[in-house]
Amino acid sequence: MKFTIVVHSAPYSSEASRTALEFCKSVISEGHEIYRLFFFRDGVGNLNKLAVVAQDEQDIQCQWDKLITQNKLDAIACVTSALKRGVIDEKEAQRYEKPAFSLTKSASIGGLGQLVDAALKSDRLLNFG
Amino acid sequence: MSHLHTLNNVELLQDCARFLSDGDALLLIEDGVYCVTQAELGQLPDSITVYCLQDDVDARGLGQLAQEHSQKIGFEGFVGLCCTHSKIINWF
Amino acid sequence: MTERQSKSLTFISRRPPYGSDNALACLDLVLASAVFEQNVNYLFMGDGVFQLLKSQQSEGIESKNVMSLLLALPIYGVENVFVDDLSLHQRNLSLEDLAIKTTLLNSQQVRQLVLSADVVFNL
Numbered sequence: 001m002k003f004t005i006v007v008h009s010a011p012y013s014s015e016a017s018r019t020a021l022e023f024c025k026s027v028i029s030e031g032h033e034i035y036r037l038f039f040f041r042d043g044v045g046n047l048n049k050l051a052v053v054a055q056d057e058q059d060i061q062c063q064w065d066k067l068i069t070q071n072k073l074d075a076i077a078c079v080t081s082a083l084k085r086g087v088i089d090e091k092e093a094q095r096y097e098k099p100a101f102s103l104t105k106s107a108s109i110g111g112l113g114q115l116v117d118a119a120l121k122s123d124r125l126l127n128f129g
Numbered sequence: 130m131s132h133l134h135t136l137n138n139v140e141l142l143q144d145c146a147r148f149l150s151d152g153d154a155l156l157l158i159e160d161g162v163y164c165v166t167q168a169e170l171g172q173l174p175d176s177i178t179v180y181c182l183q184d185d186v187d188a189r190g191l192g193q194l195a196q197e198h199s200q201k202i203g204f205e206g207f208v209g210l211c212c213t214h215s216k217i218i219n220w221f
Numbered sequence: 222m223t224e225r226q227s228k229s230l231t232f233i234s235r236r237p238p239y240g241s242d243n244a245l246a247c248l249d250l251v252l253a254s255a256v257f258e259q260n261v262n263y264l265f266m267g268d269g270v271f272q273l274l275k276s277q278q279s280e281g282i283e284s285k286n287v288m289s290l291l292l293a294l295p296i297y298g299v300e301n302v303f304v305d306d307l308s309l310h311q312r313n314l315s316l317e318d319l320a321i322k323t324t325l326l327n328s329q330q331v332r333q334l335v336l337s338a339d340v341v342f343n344l
Contacts, residue, residue: 001212008221008246015159016137016221019182026204032212041246080249112253119340120228120257124211126135127219127342132336144235144267147328148335218341 002035003027004118007043008129011060017046020128021063028071036118037068037075039107043129044082047075049104061104068106075107076114083109130215137161141220142169148218151176154210157199158182161220165194182207229260231338235267238287239279244272247344248290255297262334263294265323266305270312273304273319291321305331 005024009016027034039047046064053059068075077087086102089109093101103109119125131152136145137159146169149155155177157164162185164170170179179199186195195201202210211217232251236243254261265273277288294302304323309315316325326334335341 003211015185019137019158022184022204023207026208030205030208032208041242112249113256115250116230116254116257116259119230119254119342120259124217125340126211126217127221129219129221148332150332150336216339216341218335218343220343 001032001123002121003032004036004038004115004122004125005034006038006040006115006125006127007046008041008127010042010045011051013042014129016128017043017060017064018058020126021060021067023126023128024067028067034071034073035122036114037073037107038078038115038118039076039081040078040115041081041129042085044077044085044087047077047082047104047107048087048102050100050102065104065106068104073106076110077103077107078115079109079111133210133214133217134220135161135217136164136220138221139163139167142167145218145220146173149173149177154178154180154214156180156182156202156207156210157185159185162186162189162191162195165191165198170198180206180210227259228339229262229337230254230340230342231262231264231335233264233266233335233341233343234269234272235344237268237271238277239282239284243344244269244287245285245290247342248287250342250344251294251299252297255299258298260301261299262301262303262338263299264303264305264326264331264334266308266331268308270304270308270314270319273321273323274314275318275320277320288320294321303331303334307331 007020011017051061089103090101133154135156181195181199183201234247238244279286302323303326
């Protein structure tokens, strides 16, 4: 089955992004396909590669990055959510003359249309927030 | 077709209950597992199966109560429920 | 099923307009879906009905006026806008208190709307 997963909340401020992460791992280990991961609202914080996490804590951003990279997943940060939260890629950093970029290379920036597209093309859609 | 509802907040149980139908599954996740302490959960019809995410139950020390009022499942079980129900409605 | 072009998308907006970004996030999703010319249903229930109230003046909190944005829904082709009668009743509100033209649904109709959708976004 094709799954699309939408993450609405920031890592660490709620348990939801961890739940989403573990769910995604199981979707893959159970032999299903992830059509798209969509990070919406505070959820874009899961794709911030500049985070520094204490050694005795779970590094959620790093785990998302690993999961996306190892499984070549299509991971999208919602553009309107991401830019205003400082989750930007190299191109946006140049365009807006910002001193750094923070979006993990395994993900890209996209519009809400890509979420609607995913809702139409997936067999199952889940929201975590 | 039956549906899977996930719920992560006790306060949403009432809203969610309005949409539960015969054959539906209600999966309590995160702080939603505290629903096992609510009388309202016991009032749901028998045709609704209540599940709890094991890790969340264990973390909160609710093992005994969860045992009485729900079936504990892991993430593989969660994925399985998504496949056996035609649609998922997430309450958060 | 996987590649079917037409699906019904139902959006449940359950939160008040300004205290969090839920209301605007839901609206943004509704508008994005309307572009895809899908069967879009927009349901207000719970505290979400407060988004529909008349006389919202949000300049003071420097926020977009949610009521004004909702008034523009027909321009985007979003015609199926519904409000849960029970939620209005529980808050001592009636259709006259609302600025937005909506269809009043009883509990059974609300259930039917949500359960018959292919995809539900519940914010």
